[in-house]
């Protein structure tokens with residue numbers, strides 16, 4: 241099969257590799273029809289993780305079931321399925337509580353597994369023609385009859401729509417709240433979209449990229465252009481000097497100042513500044529325990545200089561971590577099926593798998609107009 245293989249920093253290649261296959265009775269084999277490139281892939285692509293060369297990327301996957309393990313009962317041949325990026329067993333202590341991003345079984349010795357992901361188990365990604373799906377009865381979301389027609393919407397259930405929603409859950413967004421979101425990448429836009437769906441009164445999205453901010457405006461959020469470094473003041477002005485009720489971090493450890501220099505504590509401290517006293521902060525942007533290639537001394541060991549005193553005095557609270565996609569994907573799927581949500585609005589490029597290298601290069605450069613790339617292995 242053809243697959244997107246990581247060769248080394250900023251180097252991926254589409255090449256022939258051995259076919260993915262059923263390895264356990266609880267697996268299914270999926271023929272991938274849509275697979276997205278994610279901001280999380282970029283940390284690995286840039287060589288900022290311990291991703292092993294030779295591995296296949298891709299954790300945002302949708303396709304058709306073409307083979308079924310002997311112990312699979314619910315999922316059927318021909319089902320159109322979307323897989324959460326998390327691989328979860330469904331029966332461990334964390335899965336039982338809906339915390340599938342922290343499964344204790346799928347990646348022994350760690351909490352949490354994923355397809356094609358550094359440090360999250362040996363599983364191959366789905367930027368390929370075929371994908372092995374473990375614990376398939378638990379992990380496959382079987383899609384409604386309009387799966388093909390709305391494929392570009394449903395594929396967002398694999399990660400960024402639930403992840404954006406998770407950010408709002410961690411922050412505690414409720415109807416009527418004002419929300420500030422750092423990052424207008426796919427995840428930040430989905431956090432904004434989720435806030436709007438929940439009935440937030442005012443949603444402010446901070447970024448420096450005009451094309452991404454324009455998308456935020458298109459869904460009814462307020463674009464806060466930080467290209468001159470005035471984002472924090474703008475948010476304070478928009479909230480009568482009080483700060484927003486809730487805040488979401490959708491950038492992660494590679495966040496930059498307006499001049500493009502990495503400043504790992506910037507978004508976290510900006511959240512402390514721009515969320516009101518007793519407000520909630522949800523952090524879904526990725527932070528890593530070790531970042532040997534960081535320029536910042538603290539960041540090398542996954543540390544940031546966090547304004548804890550301000551945070552404490554303001555009585556804020558914070559929630560972090562990988563999204564438990566399964567906790568939300570079924571309900572968000574219903575919003576799509578009923579025409580109440582259309583997350584495909586963020587897609588800028590739909591390309592055949594063969595063009596993955598070019599797509600990585602442009603998306604990594606945050607090149608104007610490259611908001612979200614979806615790959616179509618069948619084409």
Ligand SMILES: NC(=O)c1ccc[n+]([C@@H]2O[C@H](COP(=O)([O-])OP(=O)(O)OC[C@H]3O[C@@H](n4cnc5c(N)ncnc54)[C@H](O)[C@@H]3O)[C@@H](O)[C@H]2O)c1
Pocket residue numbers: 278279280281282283399400403422423424425426427428446447448449452466490491492493494495496497506507523524525526561562563606
């Ligand atoms: N927790 C999870 O489950 C989960 C799931 C998916 C993605 N993620 C993470 O979410 C983050 C965002 O993903 P994405 O796909 O949207 O990535 P992306 O890199 O495309 O978007 C990040 C955006 O943040 C902006 N940005 C950089 N510095 C900023 C700053 N100081 N203030 C405001 N905006 C700033 C960039 O201009 C960019 O538009 C990544 O860290 C990714 O790994 C987490």
Ligand SMILES: [Zn+2]
Pocket residue numbers: 277278279280281299300325399400
């Ligand atoms: Zn992703």
Ligand SMILES: [Zn+2]
Pocket residue numbers: 328329330331332333334335336342343344345346
């Ligand atoms: Zn589990």
